[in-house]
Amino acid sequence: MAHGIEDVAREAGVSTATVSRALRGMPNVSEATRARVEVAARRLGYRASPSAAALATGRTRTIGLLTPWINRWYFSNVIEGAERRLRAAGYDALLYSFAVSEQGRTPRVDPEVLRRRVDGILVVGLPLEPAEVAALEALGVPIVFVGTGRGDHPVVGIDDVGLARAATHYLIGLGHRRIGHITGTPDDLRSWTPPVDRRLGWASALRDVGIEVEPTWEEFGFFDIEGGTASTHRLLDRHPELTAIFVASDEMAMGALLAARERGLRVPEDVSIVGVDGHEISELVGLTTMAQPVEAQGAAAAGIMLGLIGAEPRRVEDVQGAAAFPTTLVVRRTTTAPRD
Template identity: 60%
Template sequence: MAHGIDEVARVAGVSTATVSRALRGLPNVSDSTRERVRSVATQLGYVASPSAASLASGRTMTIGLLTPWVKHWFFANVIEGAERALQSEGFGALLYTFEISRNAPRRRVDPDVLRRRVDGILVVGLPLDPAEVAALVGLGHPMIFVGSGVEGQLTVRLDDLVTGRTATEHLIDLGHRRIGHISGAPDDVTPFSPPAARRRGWLEAMGAAGLSVEPTLEVHGHFDLDGGRDSMRQLLAQRPDVTAVFAASDEMAMGAILAVRELGLRVPQDVSVIGIDGHDLGELVGLTTMAHPAVEEGAAAAALLLTMIAGTSAPADLVYQTRLVRRSSTGPPREGVAHA
């Protein structure tokens, strides 16, 4: 029969608070006392409940996780990595979604739903305005952004500028000179926005190669497959001379490939396509991509947040590099190609 914390405290000769601190690995407990408490707890079959541990430490053992979606590849993988890291340390996640729609304004973040319910906050790919950021900072909890960031807040992110430039340079090196770009939403232009930095990388690579960029070479795919398909149709309608496309996400890139094929064209003979992410399904369609470890990024963000909750000062931004994965969706342009 398992005994309670009171019995463990009585046998070990300490208070119940000391038992809780010792079993949670918290400070202000000597090594000898900690070992004695653990030994007694094992003998009596006592397992501390999460609620009791939370009360003893003054923590909720919960992280607030704010994100637009859980169904898209990047968000799902970051959240999976974060949850794994949190669970390994006895923490849970309180998930709030704020869907970004092209047809309606996003629901605003209300900090009151997190008050006294979380010990820290992870913001995954959710662009926030200054008032929302200030409201979250006002809660007094450590906070980390993943993907989209804001000035003055720790962000775990990709080197999006270099990624966009490298993706475009891959197409240029293959011989392409009319390269379109599928970005996210037209109003997502803040300096700390991944699509804005990826677009700058595209522009830099085109400029360095002496290639002109007209407004008709850029369309917006809203970071989903349907958006990638619709925007690719729009791009080829207004610029039938395009021979290659750099999409700012793999899901948009896969939508673009569908559109090219639906129009009776071939990938890559008529149009080459490259994306960003390393989506699990990319290999099925032969998608060339700039891959990155999203699960690892989520786990790293959660681990950093836990160290900040424990009192460690915030480090500098954690920046991940991407790697070019060459597959069959990119190749040299056909001589004299022009798409009707």
């Protein structure tokens, strides 16, 4: 005979509401009572129904993850870090991806697919329109951004302007003055996205030494190898005089390496290339890169979310503001001084 929550409550000498709170790990239950309820539940072989618990408590124990891609290195690693952190706390992740192409992003974010299904929302590297952010806010659950986001919600990421300046100044220090840039997608062109900040850092570093950036020194690479290859060809078709390229991701930088090889150019003798991320393959191909701790950012974002929804102790600094992780310049074989 299957035992229900009423049997556990009777066995433990508490109300059914206390049984629900104790087995869901919610606050306002003493440790002694929680232990008594858990012992009774194990003895009776009772397991709480997730759907019933959600109805009783208003909690789904699920966090929504919104991302443009799940098969790109940065995004998959952030998601892995977040999911691992959530699973350790007994929470699931509900994943929604929104493909980005040269025609833009479709579909737009629809908050109705998340209503009453999630306790919070992690937005991973997905640029949102103000109206989309407002629609998510209307759901009444916490929102945490990873990599890109507005400052009125917690944002976990890196100093994108600073890393771009460091990478570009490194190339300038080698003697380069004609430095191109490969960025992400047209959808990224908002004031609070990494591609915009990396472009600002690249351009400001060149202006530091009196070089005014030409708009045609920049191309969209769509954050993958194929896009990096095509964009490098377009860039060098227009400006064969470029001696270095700062690329906004390692995957696009690997595409830049392929394009250089297809054009018969030697890297780094003819063109130097610097990426961003610290992709595992970057070491294999000898790519100079600005490395960042990606999984740690996903885990940190999930930790902030767990605090905001009351699943873990809440830290004051997590309610607003940003969590910035360091980046490291890793010099390998794809950079050297220009020949001239």
